Amino acid sequence: MFMTNNFDKDFHQRENPQVTIEQVWNQKSITLIDARSPDEFLAGFIPEAVNIPLLNNEERALVGTLYKQAGREPAIEKGYDLLEPRVGLLARYFENFSKEQELVVYCARGGMRSKAITALMRSLGYRASQLIGGYKAFRTWNLERLENYQLPNLVVLQGGTGVGKTLVLNQLRNSVDLEGLAQHRGSMVGGVGKKPATQKNFEANLLMALDCSDPNQVLFVEGESRNIGSTTISGNIHGQMKRARIAMLEASIETRTKRTVEEYITSQPQETTEIRKRIDFLVKDLGKNKVAELTSLFDAGNYHDCFQFILVNYYDRKYAHSMGKLTIELTVSTEDISEAARTLEKHFSL
Structure with missing residues (x-):
């Protein structure tokens, strides 16, 4: 079990395996995990994705405001403060997935949220990768493909x-x-x-x-x-x-x-x-x-x-x-x- 008293606040800095949307699209053997907030997920998500939000709607707004007002580092610190109490709950939720299962995590732009969740899952022994460019990259690709x-x-x-x-x-x-x-x-x-x-x-x-x-x-x-x-x-x-x-x-x-x-x-x-x-x-x-x-x-x-x-x-x-x-x-x-x-x-x- 992942212990919260050993919580390390460097998950957003770790290097994770990277995959493209072309590699994961319509691949039934891959489970997609959307790390964005519930409101972002409801507005649009990659088909078959499961929403496991790193931050809820209010927390995302709070961290975003802090980023604009105080800068990147205080926002990251606040994000970890919000995440730490629920790491044990996330670890138990991850138990729904097999450690042999291929998991791909994305957030809005392939940034810190998906990077942190991917690193956390990998630290627990899961086969997790990060989607390059996140949902924004998928959305651009989706529209280009329909237009062609x-x-x-x-x-x-x-x-x-x-x-x-x-x-x-x-x-x-x-x-x-x-x-x-x-x-x-x-x-x-x-x-x-x-x-x-x-x-x-x-x-x-x-x-x-x-x-x-x-x-x-x-x-x-x-x-x-x-x-x-x-x-x-x-x-x-x-x-x-x-x-x-x-x-x-x-x-x-x-x-x-x-x-x-x-x-x-x-x-x-x-x-x-x-x-x-x-x-x-x-x-x-x-x-x-x-x-x-x-x-x-x-x-x-x-x-x-x-x-x-x-x-x-x-x-x-x-x-x-x-x-x-x-x-x-x-x-x-x-x-x-x-x-x-x-x-x-x-x-x-x-």
Whole structure:
């Protein structure tokens, strides 16, 4: 056991093995450890990373202020004063990892926080390395790769709300669910019941999803505007989506209504009140009187008629306007989701 009474305040000065993001990206045998504060981690992290903060949010702010006001050495000393009482707790937490496991630690810029945690872990016998440049280096690399990513075999699934585009995507063997990555359905009520991803996490997980797809097969994605909720698809990727081959998915209005009610009401009854609030947003498009009628239907539990009217008179009109002049290669019925997926894969197979 690591003894706190022998605590050495030179961990930030020790030399550790260094690795690059290219060496650790998408390597299932490597565990990534994020040494930044919880708030930094929540704003964006490398996929699959585990957050083991050297300092909590308040402590990070305190040390940062001290650095600006008094300089580097007093800030480092304060950091060690905050760390020392919890070294034993950290050592016990590290016991969740095997000492044969390859561990890579990063902080904001590959500086003192990750250096200290890496050195501490190595002093306890763990196979720890430090990520060069930290999260900032990863973020730069992430954006550069997305802006240069090529998708030569891309097919975009188009179709009105409720046709089941996501349901079909989930049955296709080589697909990327952009709305799933964004945690937003891309509609007026798209974020209800979800925890929308940050832009940084959306782009990190998009790159991971693309790298995990098969480049030798057709890749299916759902047609989206460039913005999905508060996240934005990179210009390069979205540009390729606009030039991709297109499959149009269709279903009867009854099927679409049933699926919409299932997704927004039946599967998340706790969000009914929030869904009702969103109907009021339609006043500009449908008028006060019609919105009043719709909310009355909703309050009476007549979700079928309420959503069917919204589908036909709001979503379908918006969708028709956004489609412009598309060249549709294939039209597929989604009354049977599994059959639709088989039809798509057969038609677009390489």
